[in-house]
Amino acid sequence: MLLGLIAGLGTCLGALLVVAFGRLGPASISLMLGFASGIMTAVIIFDLLPSSLHYGSLAATLTGFAGGILLMAFLDLGLNILAPSLFRGRGYLKMGYLIAAGIALHDLPEGFAIAAGFAAAERLGPILVLAIGLHNIPEGMATAAPLRYGGMGAGRVLALNAIISLVTPLGTFVGLELVAASYTFIGLLLAFAAGAMTYIVLGELAPESRRSNKPLAYTGMLAGLILIMALSFIA
Structure with a gap:
């Protein structure tokens, strides 16, 4: 639970960086988002999916993976449908609330991943905490920037992001309860988290990282992939 909160x-x-230093340059954003994409991809390929297959069946892995993708796809569709009414007349402020809602829902399966990772293997849990924590930094920046541009005070921006931060340990708690109820949930939860993270990487992080500076992205x-591979080798 504590690591889920971390x-x-x-x-x-991420929100604190926006409040303290203002908007980062496009090159820095590309590098950071690319780094997060590499870490998430490495965790999916080298940890989540192999561990899911180890602790569950191929059918459970495929079901969980598809379920994670579908959850993110439905969330994305819902936000796109709601977007016109939310943006009308309020600009950046409405955009910030929309992003915050999406990120909060994204963070729930990330908590599942941490719970399943610690249940599956001692080294997988800390790696997931590192990966999720790093990729949450640019998400916090993505939430805070439009809110600040929309006129929200620094205290309220940080408070909103603090509330969002609690969703990950909530997901960790729910995941731990499911794992405690039946050990067979581990493989399914790992695959579900892999699917959700795959949608986030392919649909959000990677495309956005390449928008401003492809070489840095x-x-x-590459740096993110190498980091996770090195940590896996050392562990």
């Missing part, structure tokens, strides 16, 4: 607080750190991705 991972969730990455969102607050790819450099960040």
Whole structure:
């Protein structure tokens, strides 16, 4: 639970960077988002999916993976449907609330991943905490920037991101309860988290990282992949 909270607080750190230093340059954003994409991809390929297959059946892995993707797809569709009415007349402020809602829902399966990761293997849990915490930093920045541009005070921006940070340990708690009820949930939860993270990487992080500076984005991705591979080798 504590590590789930630490991972969730990455969102607050991202918001704090926006409040303290203002908007980062496009090059820095590309590098950071690329780095987060690389870390998430490495965790999916080298940890989540292999562990899911180890602790569950192929059918459970495929079901969980598809379920994670579908959850994020339905969330994305719902936000796109709601967007016109939310944006009308309020600009950046409405955009910030919309992003905050999406990130809060994204963080729930990330908590599942942490719970399942610690239940599956000692080294997988800490790696997931690192990966999720790092990728929450740019998400916090994405939430805070439009809210600040929309006129929200620094205290309220940080408070909103603190609330969002609590969703990850909530997901960790729910995941731990499911794992305690039946050990067979581990493989399904790992695959579900892998599917959700895959949608986030392919649909959000990777495309956005390449928008401003492709070389730095790819450099960040490679660095993230190498970091997780090195941590896995050492562990």
